[in-house]
Amino acid sequence: MQIAIDGPAAAGKTSLGRALASRFGCLFVETGKMYRAVALGAERGLPLAEIDLTIDKNGHLFLNGEDVTDLLHTPRLDEASSKVATRREVRERLVDLQRRIAAGQDVVMEGRDIGTVVLPRADVKIFLQASARERALRRARERNAPDVSLTLEELIARDERDRTRDVAPLNPACDATIIDTDRKSLDEVISEAQDLVKERLRER
Secondary structure (H helix, E strand, C coil): CEEEECCCCCCHHHHHHHHHHHHHHCCEEEEHHHHHHHHHHHHHCCCCCCHCCEECCCCCEEEECCEEEHHHHHHHHHHHHHHHHCCCCHHHHHHHHHHHHHHCEEEEEEEEHHHHHCCCCEEEEEEEECCCCHHHHHHHHCCCCCCHHHHHHHHHHHHHHHHCCCCCCCCCCCCCEEEEEECHHHHHHHHHHHHHHHHHHHCC
């Protein structure tokens, strides 16, 4: 089974993805981490051809054998990963790797272009959306950031890059179910998504 979750930054993709993976016994793949790891590798002076990424069953990401999972979620790498994601050679390499991961097992994969590019034949496609203001508040709380306005500016700039990039711009797949997470609790979003997955499983 393949479950694709797409949406802009801080829409709730990771929280939903982890919940669905746990509920349905799938590997959870957070593709944003892969782009952050490429950005981290570039900061360390590694050429793209020398960057090797692997994911274990617990979702930990390894850069050339080093577990870098806890190093990746920083504002600096958020910005850097958004920029490396516009490079065609980076996206092509990671899309190939993401497809190979999904081919061997049941997965819940989240990102920006999973339902449209990476897994266009996924059994379930979900697109999460929320207002920029709501997403900024969530991210600021998550990172204990005192200045919500700065977080909001960063998200708006990232949204613009994601929507207008030449390679795989952020758009919902034509057959995706859109879930607006504004004014919904995480439990409500998870319940709605679980019902959707159960419905697809009954149809198989």
